[in-house]
Amino acid sequence: MYRFLLTPRWWGINVFAVLAIPFCIFMGSWQLGRFEDRVDSHRQQADRTAAAETAVARPLADLLPVDQVTSGRQARARGTYDAGHQLLVPDRTLDRKAGSRPGFYVLTPLRTDDGKALPVVRGWLPGDADNPADTAKVPAPPTGEVTVTGALQASENIDTSGVQAGGGLPKGQLGMISAASLVNIVPYPVHDAWITLGDSTAPLKAVPPAAAEGSGLDLKAFQNLGYTGEWFVFAGFVVFMWFRLFRREAEAARDLELGIGEGAGEVA
Structure with missing residues (x-):
């Protein structure tokens, strides 16, 4: 009957079913593992951030280059603020909650002894970076040599101002905090990192450090979870179709043995 x-x-x-089912299960398990890795990374980053808030600040050179381990750590640097190249980073909020006020970061390069400048976000102000009434509230940076302490951050790779990097913003504004963006604005080399001061001068408000890239439960993490479900559904679909074809073929073979429906065994 089952010949x-x-x-x-x-x-x-x-052969197709034997190969497809394990492959789908493997891919689903791999995507699930990726999601679990991101959850673990998010938890570890949260623990590191909490520990960094009470940790003793370390020299900037000891924490470079910035990675998932050093991101958010308290860094210490000494130098002189370059008020002549102070920049405003528009369209920033202190958090992502609904109803949060729009505003802008105040970024001032700190000329350090190693010859490179460190971008320092001195704080955040509510308002519009294009409005003179709002920008007039920006306090001047301290003069002379200073020591700054703040949370270390990696260079951004997304322009949150809504304008493509490389043009569109007025002079004195910056859409993306990165060495690549600053290299054409300031006449000296810049560290591929920046810090946000934890103790800002009024009326500036301190900017909390952002999670390191790839360590949060972002859209990519939930995409991994969605792909996990898809691969397991594909495996189930292969099993379902195999049994459906098998049942049709078995019924056709049985009918043929009983002399019912000549040629039923040819049914696809």
């Missing part, structure tokens, strides 16, 4: 399983057609179907 049809030995036909070339069914050999092909069986």
Whole structure:
């Protein structure tokens, strides 16, 4: 009755099912592992951030280059603020909650002894970076040599101002905090990192450090979870279709043995 399983057609179907099901299960398990890794990374980053808030600040050179381990750590640097190249970073909020007020960061390069400047976000102000009434509230940076302490951050790779990097913003504004963006604005090399001061001078408000890239439960993490479900659904679909074809073929073979429906065994 089941001799049809030995036909070339069914050999092909069986080989496909035997290969497809483990492959789908493997890919689903891999995507699930990626999601779990992101959850663990998010938890570890949260623990590191909490620990960094009470940790003793370390020299900037000891924490570079910035990675998931050093991101958010308290860094210490000494130098002189370059008020002549102070920049405003528009369209920033202190958090992502609904109803949060729009505003802008105040970024001032700190000329350090190693010859490179460190971008320092001295704080955040509510308002519009294009409005003179709002920008007039920006306090001047301290003069002379100073020591700054703040949370270390990696260079951004997304322009949150809504304007493509490289143009569109007025002079004195910056859409993306990165060495690549600053290299054409300031006449000296810049560290591929920046810090946000934890103790800002009024009326500026301190900017909390952002999670390191790839360590949060972002859209990519939930995409991994969605792909996990898709691969397991594909595996189930292969099993379902195999049993559906098998049942049709078995019923056709049984009818043929009973002399009912001549040629039923040819049904696809």
